[in-house]
Amino acid sequence: MSDATAPAIALSGIAKAFGPVQAIRNASLTVARGEIHALMGENGAGKSTLMRVLAGMFRPDGGTAHVEGADVTGWDTADAIAAGVGMVHQHFMLVPTLTVAENVMLGREMTRGVALDRAGAEAAVRALCEKTGLVVDPARKVADLSVGEAQRVEILKVLFRGARILILDEPTAVLSPPEVQELWRVLRTLRANGGTVVLITHKLDEVIDISDTITVMRAGETVGRMATAGTTPADIARAMVGRDVALAQRVDTGVTVAPRATPRLEVRDLCVAGAERAQAVDHLTFSVQAGEIFGIAGVEGNGQTELIEALAGLRRADAGSILLDGQPITACTVSERIDRGLAHVPEDRHLRGLVLDYAIADNLILGRQHQYAGTWNLDFARVGANAAKQVAAYDIRPADAQLPARALSGGNQQKIVIARELGGAQFPAVILAAQPTRGVDVGAIEFIHARLRAARDAGSAVVLVSADLTEVIALSTRVAVMYGGKIVTIVPGDAATPLELGPWMTGAMRAGAA
Amino acid sequence: MSGRAMRWDETLLPPLMALAIAAVVGDLLILAFGASPGHVFGLLFEGTWGNAYGFGQTLYKTTTLVCTGLAVAIPLRAGLFNIGAESQIAAGGFAAALAGLALPAGVPWPIAAVLCLLAAAIGGGLVAAVPGALRAKFGASEVIVTIMLNFIVLAFLNWVVAAKLHVPESLHTPEIATGGVPRFADFISIFHGSAANVTLFVALALAAKMWWYLFRTKQGYELRAVGLQPEAAENGGVSLGRTWFQAMLIGGAIAGAGGINYVLGYKHYYEEGFATGSGYIGIAVALVGRNHPVGIVFAALLFATLSQGGLAVNAVVPKQLMDVLQAVVILAVAVCVPEVRRVLRAAGGRAA
Numbered sequence: 096m097s098d099a100t101a102p103a104i105a106l107s108g109i110a111k112a113f114g115p116v117q118a119i120r121n122a123s124l125t126v127a128r129g130e131i132h133a134l135m136g137e138n139g140a141g142k143s144t145l146m147r148v149l150a151g152m153f154r155p156d157g158g159t160a161h162v163e164g165a166d167v168t169g170w171d172t173a174d175a176i177a178a179g180v181g182m183v184h185q186h187f188m189l190v191p192t193l194t195v196a197e198n199v200m201l202g203r204e205m206t207r208g209v210a211l212d213r214a215g216a217e218a219a220v221r222a223l224c225e226k227t228g229l230v231v232d233p234a235r236k237v238a239d240l241s242v243g244e245a246q247r248v249e250i251l252k253v254l255f256r257g258a259r260i261l262i263l264d265e266p267t268a269v270l271s272p273p274e275v276q277e278l279w280r281v282l283r284t285l286r287a288n289g290g291t292v293v294l295i296t297h298k299l300d301e302v303i304d305i306s307d308t309i310t311v312m313r314a315g316e317t318v319g320r321m322a323t324a325g326t327t328p329a330d331i332a333r334a335m336v337g338r339d340v341a342l343a344q345r346v347d348t349g350v351t352v353a354p355r356a357t358p359r360l361e362v363r364d365l366c367v368a369g370a371e372r373a374q375a376v377d378h379l380t381f382s383v384q385a386g387e388i389f390g391i392a393g394v395e396g397n398g399q400t401e402l403i404e405a406l407a408g409l410r411r412a413d414a415g416s417i418l419l420d421g422q423p424i425t426a427c428t429v430s431e432r433i434d435r436g437l438a439h440v441p442e443d444r445h446l447r448g449l450v451l452d453y454a455i456a457d458n459l460i461l462g463r464q465h466q467y468a469g470t471w472n473l474d475f476a477r478v479g480a481n482a483a484k485q486v487a488a489y490d491i492r493p494a495d496a497q498l499p500a501r502a503l504s505g506g507n508q509q510k511i512v513i514a515r516e517l518g519g520a521q522f523p524a525v526i527l528a529a530q531p532t533r534g535v536d537v538g539a540i541e542f543i544h545a546r547l548r549a550a551r552d553a554g555s556a557v558v559l560v561s562a563d564l565t566e567v568i569a570l571s572t573r574v575a576v577m578y579g580g581k582i583v584t585i586v587p588g589d590a591a592t593p594l595e596l597g598p599w600m601t602g603a604m605r606a607g608a609a
Numbered sequence: 610m611s612g613r614a615m616r617w618d619e620t621l622l623p624p625l626m627a628l629a630i631a632a633v634v635g636d637l638l639i640l641a642f643g644a645s646p647g648h649v650f651g652l653l654f655e656g657t658w659g660n661a662y663g664f665g666q667t668l669y670k671t672t673t674l675v676c677t678g679l680a681v682a683i684p685l686r687a688g689l690f691n692i693g694a695e696s697q698i699a700a701g702g703f704a705a706a707l708a709g710l711a712l713p714a715g716v717p718w719p720i721a722a723v724l725c726l727l728a729a730a731i732g733g734g735l736v737a738a739v740p741g742a743l744r745a746k747f748g749a750s751e752v753i754v755t756i757m758l759n760f761i762v763l764a765f766l767n768w769v770v771a772a773k774l775h776v777p778e779s780l781h782t783p784e785i786a787t788g789g790v791p792r793f794a795d796f797i798s799i800f801h802g803s804a805a806n807v808t809l810f811v812a813l814a815l816a817a818k819m820w821w822y823l824f825r826t827k828q829g830y831e832l833r834a835v836g837l838q839p840e841a842a843e844n845g846g847v848s849l850g851r852t853w854f855q856a857m858l859i860g861g862a863i864a865g866a867g868g869i870n871y872v873l874g875y876k877h878y879y880e881e882g883f884a885t886g887s888g889y890i891g892i893a894v895a896l897v898g899r900n901h902p903v904g905i906v907f908a909a910l911l912f913a914t915l916s917q918g919g920l921a922v923n924a925v926v927p928k929q930l931m932d933v934l935q936a937v938v939i940l941a942v943a944v945c946v947p948e949v950r951r952v953l954r955a956a957g958g959r960a961a
Contacts, residue, residue, distance in 0.1 A: 409843060430846030439844065447844040450834045461834065461845035468827035
């Protein structure tokens with residue numbers, strides 16, 4: 096059935112709804128054989144959903160899907176694997192206690208009689224590694240691998256099942272710059288061997304780097320298709336958002352407020368235990384001045400989460416002290432820290448940032464509820480007035496404060512969090528902003544960056560943790576790199592480049608002590 | 610506040626579907642016994658709502674179930690599954706009886722009744738405080754602890770009554786000297802013989818108070834946030850442990866207060882097993898009532914009707930059929946109501 100001249104993938108007019116939410120309405124995608132095709136769009140544009148339809152995980156409500164000329168509309172994952180379509184998901188699906196080879200052959204185990212053929216599997220995996228350039232030792236346990244290596248195992252797993260069409264969902268979110276380059280090399284090797292790659296991403300520079308062709312999605316529809324050669328990041332951004340946007344650019348990051356005698360935030364010799372490591376934060380010392388954005392770069396999982404949670408009061412500090420405006424807050428509860436002027440934009444708004452089933456109005460007072468209450472009763476008139484003010488000031492849509500937060504898009508949900516944390520009568524003393532623009536559309540990113548800069552200019556001290564290196568560099572007065580729970584280097588923001596920071600992020604370069 | 614966040618079709622439809630399923634299954638069971646569903650449901654109605662005595666008995670059972678239903682619902686709103694209302698109400702009834710026995714006969718009954726009610730709330734609250742504290746301090750599963758405490762507390766109460774306090778040839782304590790509250794029959798003679806008493810108004814007042822607490826106060830706002838999303842509540846400065854402890858304490862106190870329905874309102878003594886099963890049916894009441902005080906009042910009325918109705922239909926079909934019907938309602942609710950699935954999954958995950 097397969098037609099040698101047909102495109103690798105031809106999706107036409109695909110629609111898919113989840114309950115009342117129309118995730119994709121009219122999406123069409125054509126991918127030629129042997130190309131690296133970037134599927135671009137803001138979060139929530141429907142990229143992952145469209146690719147899951149292709150991988151057989153969702154049955155579309157409408158439209159047709161063809162792979163190599165054959166009509167495959169509505170197939171399931173087993174069909175997709177059999178036809179050579181494999182998808183690597185954002186969240187890994189590996190068994191940590193098994194070896195690389197065992198994980199790769201899981202589901203199609205190689206056997207000798209009734210016994211597993213471990214040696215055979217390892218040899219097969221090793222051969223595949225050599226062919227593709229995916230370097231990983233098949234005998235190692237997955238639990239011992241770095242995130243980048245685990246991702247290679249995921250790719251190997253898909254290739255081992257004979258995938259000729261590889262779909263990667265936001266593969267670089269967890270990688271350091273050198274690991275990204277490594278991944279690009281592997282993808283180019285696959286392309287050279289006749290493989291087809293679809294790369295889901297919302298990072299503009301990556302697309303320019305690696306792809307041959309770009310398809311842009313917006314609000315569940317495919318809105319543009321262009322050859323990468325001759326396209327600029329600004330063109331793509333315009334297609335993604337539907338208007339001109341200010342891309343994250345470094346502007347006026349110098350300290351403009353009068354210096355204070357004491358730093359607004361001081362961290363001394365802080366040690367924090369994490370879920371996996373006893374010393375997730377390892378004797379950390381730094382301070383942040385008024386009017387400064389202190390950026391923390393680093394590959395995820397190097398202690399950033401534990402550091403922010405310890406600063407916010409959500410995780411116990413095993414040793415060391417935290418001072419806010421010169422006053423120790425190490426022993427303070429979350430609520431006491433909020434009252435002293437500590438604001439926290441959590442890295443995961445669905446988990447810590449919002450009570451998704453609470454109305455927007457109720458979410459806008461979370462953490463400050465005692466300011467709206469007498470002895471017992473909440474003053475709903477004031478809760479409502481606050482909501483009306485914030486919804487207008489932060490352009491939260493839809494502008495109905497009684498809607499549950501769950502009903503809003505990612506960008507608008509994040510605006511609720513930002514409005515709550517930054518939108519008080521005066522800016523907070525210290526702002527902990529963890530991944531403040533993750534999963535947020537380009538328009539909202541612009542807005543959130545502007546608010547952080549405004550807070551900085553009003554004299555707040557901002558600690559910014561982000562997996563997006565461009566964002567850290569664009570906003571920060573100083574950039575610190577965290578590796579293995581320590582700050583391995585601090586560079587001035589205007590001297591920071593991905594090239595400079597990359598080796599520190601991978602641990603390839605280490606200072607004596609932080 | 611959560612005006613439009615709570616949609617009527619989403620709120621009412623699942624329990625109504627559950628009832629519809631239960632009605633169909635009930636019809637089939639009645640047919641299987643060779644009786645006519647119309648006839649049986651007619652008898653059921655006649656025996657519960659159709660005459661003053663039956664209605665009084667139904668109201669009496671409703672009173673107990675409103676209390677145990679709230680006792681399950683308040684912790685559930687904070688994300689805890691209180692299986693312990695069964696022993697909490699027993700401890701409450703026992704404490705009320707002890708207080709009533711300790712008070713001199715000269716104390717006017719309204720004052721004595723209030724003191725007994727307080728004793729009952731403290732008794733039930735103490736029993737619930739144990740799992741609350743263990744959960745808050747050590748993360749111990751409140752499901753396991755409340756189940757185990759049911760055995761321990763009920764066995765302990767049986768021992769105390771049997772060894773120290775019982776009236777010879779009986780399983781109950783002596784009658785309290787003061788604190789008994791009026792029955793409806795004292796005002797309206799057609800209720801004669803039924804156990805319905807003014808405790809019903811205490812239960813309804815508690816339901817109203819809990820509506821206010823959950824939806825109008827800062828503590829209620831925090832409690833519901835903890836139940837919906839503990840991580841976000843914690844980030845909002847709410848202490849999870851303290852909220853869990855408070856929720857269990859309130860639940861236990863309300864269950865305990867339910868104990869006066871029997872001790873002050875009906876028999877005027879504590880007797881082993883006076884509220885057997887009401888703690889477990891309280892779970893069903895809370896779930897059918899969707900953890901909402903208003904829903905719980907109606908769900909309590911439903912389960913009380915089925916329970917009382919079992920006696921009325923006994924001549925035609927076995928009265929155990931009504932127990933089966935209650936179980937069918939519970940199962941149907943478990944299938945139809947989304948938060949039940951969530952709670953069961955969470956409880957299972959923690960217990961594992």
